[in-house]
Amino acid sequence: MEKLSITGNGPLSGDVTISGAKNAALPLLIASLLTDQPCIFSNVPSLRDVKTSLALLEQLGAKVAFEKGQAKIDASGVDNLVAPYELVKTMRASILVLGPMLAKFGQAQVSLPGGCAIGARPVNLHLTGLEQLGAKIEVEAGYITASVDGRLKGANIFMDLVSVGATENLMMAAVLAEGTTTIENAAREPEIVDLANCLNAMGAKVSGAGSDKIIIEGVAKLSGCQHAVLPDRIETGTFLVAAAATRGHIRCLNAAPRTLEAVISKLREAGAQVDTGDDWIELNMADRQPKAVNIRTAPHPGFPTDMQAQFVALNCVANGTGVVAETIFENRFMHVPELHRMGADIELEANSAVCKGNSKLKGAQVMATDLRASASLVIAGLVARGETIVDRIYHLDRGYEQIEVKLGGLGAKIRRIKE
Numbered sequence: 044m045e046k047l048s049i050t051g052n053g054p055l056s057g058d059v060t061i062s063g064a065k066n067a068a069l070p071l072l073i074a075s076l077l078t079d080q081p082c083i084f085s086n087v088p089s090l091r092d093v094k095t096s097l098a099l100l101e102q103l104g105a106k107v108a109f110e111k112g113q114a115k116i117d118a119s120g121v122d123n124l125v126a127p128y129e130l131v132k133t134m135r136a137s138i139l140v141l142g143p144m145l146a147k148f149g150q151a152q153v154s155l156p157g158g159c160a161i162g163a164r165p166v167n168l169h170l171t172g173l174e175q176l177g178a179k180i181e182v183e184a185g186y187i188t189a190s191v192d193g194r195l196k197g198a199n200i201f202m203d204l205v206s207v208g209a210t211e212n213l214m215m216a217a218v219l220a221e222g223t224t225t226i227e228n229a230a231r232e233p234e235i236v237d238l239a240n241c242l243n244a245m246g247a248k249v250s251g252a253g254s255d256k257i258i259i260e261g262v263a264k265l266s267g268c269q270h271a272v273l274p275d276r277i278e279t280g281t282f283l284v285a286a287a288a289t290r291g292h293i294r295c296l297n298a299a300p301r302t303l304e305a306v307i308s309k310l311r312e313a314g315a316q317v318d319t320g321d322d323w324i325e326l327n328m329a330d331r332q333p334k335a336v337n338i339r340t341a342p343h344p345g346f347p348t349d350m351q352a353q354f355v356a357l358n359c360v361a362n363g364t365g366v367v368a369e370t371i372f373e374n375r376f377m378h379v380p381e382l383h384r385m386g387a388d389i390e391l392e393a394n395s396a397v398c399k400g401n402s403k404l405k406g407a408q409v410m411a412t413d414l415r416a417s418a419s420l421v422i423a424g425l426v427a428r429g430e431t432i433v434d435r436i437y438h439l440d441r442g443y444e445q446i447e448v449k450l451g452g453l454g455a456k457i458r459r460i461k462e
């Protein structure tokens with residue numbers, strides 16, 4: 044199993060180029076199921092989850108090519124409408140094939156994703172929404188079987204909870220439905236807007252994406268597209284926090300500052316100078332100790348849950364006490380016991396982590412448990428004295444493209460150990 048070795052090495056400095064967003068790329072690649080024409084995506088990150096998505100599309104019968112950040116998908120030959128457990132269990136976003144397959148082919152069988160380290164993560168909103176669009180759904184033996192006679196029918200859907208995945212699944216189903224669909228209490232994440240832009244480029248009629256009410260006028264057919272994936276705001280935020288924690292000075296290139304407002308605002312509160320241009324963000328901590336900040340995760344435009352673990356690591360070495368409340372996932376503090384092993388002073392109280400700050404972290408062997416927990420351990424390793432070994436980095440490889448190469452380029456002492 045591969046590991047990362049990190050030795051605390053002072054401030055990060057220099058430029059880092061941000062990759063395309065995992066959470067935008069996965070639904071976009073899957074949207075190619077909606078058309079018989081080729082879809083070409085650029086700025087696609089080379090990540091484990093992207094490869095899993097392409098493998099899933101290939102398994103369904105699509106022709107797939109992926110090279111140098113460009114993915115070409117031709118779904119005209121799709122003839123297998125089953126997404127098997129073996130693939131779905133490694134990537135929850137596989138559930139997103141359900142809506143488009145149902146809309147395009149009238150039926151689909153998709154394994155239930157099951158829970159994961161950060162929470163139970165049910166898919167009830169995906170299923171009830173599809174039922175409102177006219178689908179017949181049965182769940183048996185770990186599989187969701189969905190079918191519809193003729194086309195799906197537009198409906199008014201009110202989401203009980205804000206769900207990114209359910210909003211995306213329902214958007215992709217509704218674009219080929221008969222009539223108009225309204226999704227209220229929709230997720231407003233930038234990745235939803237990216238998906239809507241791509242669907243519209245394919246000939247769909249989606250409006251309101253980025254607000255909590257999305258309106259979709261169904262069309263009979265979609266065409267192919269060429270689309271560049273949105274820059275990854277969570278990868279960007281992770282590098283910015285790493286720079287702040289190490290009291291460094293970095294610039295993130297090919298970034299999308301407008302998607303990161305809540306994170307940038309917290310970094311400024313922590314004492315960082317942050318400047319932005321159209322596609323770059325510069326953070327300068329000028330060798331100052333960061334100040335601890337309070338965080339409460341919330342759906343976009345609130346503070347993203349995917350940046351929570353990284354700020355816990357930052358608070359550990361900051362001045363003062365910061366309280367980090369997680370409101371989206373019920374079990375997203377798996378990094379805390381691992382940070383304890385490095386000497387962090389954090390108390391867990393219900394859904395909050397009270398980070399006492401001023402910790403003198405020491406390198407240790409730690410275990411990555413999920414994607415962003417892993418990122419927080421890497422950040423802690425960058426500021427700790429001595430060597431930190433992060434085990435189970437396959438979690439990191441799901442969402443960070445060549446993290447050790449990019450951090451190495453900023454001056455970090457980090458290497459991948461292949462055993």
Ligand SMILES: CC(=O)N[C@H]1[C@@H](OP(=O)(O)OP(=O)(O)OC[C@H]2O[C@@H](n3ccc(=O)[nH]c3=O)[C@H](O)[C@@H]2O)O[C@H](CO)[C@@H](O)[C@@H]1O
Nearest residue numbers: 066136164165166167168169205206207208209349371372
């Ligand atoms: C591939 C991708 O884009 N993943 C992101 C997506 O995950 P994902 O789309 O899975 O997350 P959701 O927005 O759906 O989850 C939000 C909350 O709603 C709950 N819920 C969701 C669906 C449902 O049918 N029933 C239900 O109860 C979830 O358990 C969770 O508590 O948004 C999350 C929240 O921003 C991010 O952390 C993930 O990185």
Ligand SMILES: C=C(OP(=O)(O)O)C(=O)O
Nearest residue numbers: 066135136349414415442
């Ligand atoms: C939780 C995440 O991803 P996923 O929804 O793919 O598990 C994440 O990107 O932090």
